[in-house]
Amino acid sequence: MPDATVSATFDVYRFDPAKDAKPRYDRYTLELAPHTPILSGLLRIRAELDPSLALRYSCRSAICGSCAMQVNSKSRLACETPIGPELARHGRIVVEPMRNQPVLRDLVVDQEPFWRHYEQIEPHLILDPRRPMPEGTPNPMSPEEVERFRETPRCIACGACFSACPAVEADPAFPGPMALAKLYRFVVDPRDQAHQDRLVRIQPGGLWTCLRCHLCTEACPKDVRPSERIRDLKELAVRALGGTEPGSRHAVGFKNNIRDRGLLEESKLVRQTSGLAGVASQIGQGLRLYRKKPEILRAPHRIEGYDEVEKIYETLDSDGEGGP
């Protein structure tokens, strides 16, 4: 017996920069089974209702990464997202192109920014010519070493994380979650001879721009968890290089600040992050903050129950999880 169908309303983003002054949304309604993938719905729209709709897809099996798009404002693979839960939650299916990349037509974007950042991290092993890989021997890595980058090979380069990332939106120079997750994969590979150099190069304007919002991890269809790999990269950068620029100094300062008294001493954190010159440049903002929160200049004191804070730090230090 065929599955029961539901009436599915699609509001699809339409824009042809060569012809249209601005984007519009076209509405299409189809009878579909609830388990129908959104991509199948869009292909039926194109076959039966509007052959002019442009979209990108290939495998229809969540493997090639071609069909990433915004579905009800979330980055999704259209071929693995069924219509039923979207209709139950939103009453309709709003389909838009991926964000943070220019629209070529309708749901098709120009992925040049995504791939440019990927190429810039040099996504290949960099070997030291003075220490060539031993010829004729098996891979010299231990299972534990391979385990360190277990998640990153799952990446299918769909760009869903790049589309979801607010740091990319705010600063197009930010490499984005996928490029940074790939970078992590090479930084922890013991065969790669450019660990330190990679960390030095990625820090200014790169690593520390991440807002730790985890939207990339939520969007990733392959559980690469890019935000966790970025956290690991930050830790590796501080361990290898110390507090060499504002992002890493802020991280180290934040940790030590809380450790001292159990609460954040904001004026001290500005000093630790930006030095005296930074403090001078922030005086106006500091005065505004003081008017709202005069307690920021109160004499520092330890919070009640500080013993518990100390125990947390001791446990983290003994587990090697204490971070920078």
Ligand code: SF4
């Ligand atoms: S956690 Fe960082 S990289 Fe991931 S989406 Fe947020 S800002 Fe972007």
Ligand code: SF4
């Ligand atoms: S990390 Fe995940 S979301 Fe980002 S490109 Fe790879 S598979 Fe897609």
Ligand code: FES
């Ligand atoms: S069509 Fe290949 S991942 Fe969706």
